[in-house]
Amino acid sequence: MSVRRISAIFEKDLKDLLKNPMLLIPILIPIIIAVTFDRVTRQAEFPLTAAYMIIGGMFAVVTSGTILSMMSEENEKKTLRGLIQSPASLLDIVVGKSMVTGIATLVSLVVSILIIGIDAFLNVKMLAALALLFVFFLLLGVSMALFSKSTAATTGLLMPFSFLFGFTPMIGALNIVPENGIAGRALEQFPVMQALELHQGGSWTSLAVMALWTAAAACIAFLCFRKAMKDH
């Protein structure tokens, strides 16, 4: 790893992000939805399921989506040809892009939470949960990004992914899976659902389940990275 190369890619992608509507619009969407919900419901308390749908969707679309579209654009336009000469330089690119993704996520998350009501999130458990969610979605985004060859394929990949992992609370609301069936109970274990449970006064077990998800995502990312390096 080289700090010089990481900061080169970070600076480049930050400038590029600010000029790319394809990446800027997803950052705004959770904020717009949060504002809309806030106005429509007119309750003192923001509905929790809706809040976690926004947060989960935000992580899926902004965190996984940003790094995925950034990498697939590089692959599609062959801009990385000649830049990657070793596994270290591929890692530098991923790290640099993850930092830009981190900034995009932070902006979108903080503004959305301010609208939803920030007080409930300002404790160690919730901050840890949000951090785990970020790492989880980032690692899955990287895994997909390493093999996405075009920006068009990105959308196709991101849609089912964000429905399943990001908008998990919505699946329950849709009443398409019986709550006490196997699928229903499995869905309860998904990271965003665990964060929701933690919010409702859940125990450290929820955090442990989320950490397990993140560890699994790390294993997948590691395998994908090794495979991508062989292809290069």
Add this chain to the structure above:
Amino acid sequence: MTHVNMDFGGGEEEGLPSFSLELRTAQASAVYSDMDMQALLVQGLHRRQIPVFDFEDGLYERLTVEDNIAFYRKWFGFEVTVPELLVLFELQGCAERPLRKCSESELRRVHYAKAYIRSSGLIVFREPVQGVDVLTIRVFLRMLGRIKERPAAALVLLSNLEHALLLGDLSYKLQPSGLRPIETDEEEAALSDAGKTDVPASARLFRIPAKVDDKMILFDPPEIDYIESQDGKAAIIVDGETYMMDCTLAEIEKKLELYGFYRCHRSYIVNLQKVREIITWSKNAYSLRIDNKQQSTIPLSRSKIQDIQERFSLE
């Protein structure tokens, strides 16, 4: 420091004749061949893990010229500063412009800068000056000069003989029969002086015959742009089309002298009526720009520059 000697041809490399190519540091070599041969040679270079700059890789279109160069410079840890690089590649005028608004020639200069920043010991270009303006060719020559000073070796692959003669210190022609050096002007001075004898008296009704398939086409001398030597035979270029003749350049030169044709290079005869511009690349590299659709540039020997300037000031 590093001499590279590569042997091509043999078992795996079907289609390539067997030859060995020696690349010395501080020297630019040009290989002129047709597109098929060039593709085979590029494959051969890839097999030897030598990167070839073919300008097909992407640049960051939304970012400005300056941001692109700053990124490549930082990524590769290159020591020359960004402003210096911008000036070296004549990009100071469009530094603030996003790449998608830049012209082909400006983009090509950004590509040169990327290649210059990225490369080390041996640098190979494929068709670097195809379809670009004179300024960009000048920038490319300047960059080749810098690469030679490093010192490093450069190899340029071209399918255009004029460019091969302009860009290479040593120019080769690659054919199915093998790799041959193309003679340059040093040896040529004696040859052309010998030919200046009497002028044919009956110049009326004179046509230049050329063969196309089995037809014989007759050209009026004023419509000819220039004539180049291909495999020892003269080839007439009219409106970008090439027609082979059955005689040598020296034979045709004698006949055409009267019509305002001039032997400007060992391998070229130019129609002086069609010369639009004399381009000076450096103290000892010149080209003539022809006033045709393609705006062809053809090489002008340094021994001929004095002579041709006199001719134009007389006329």
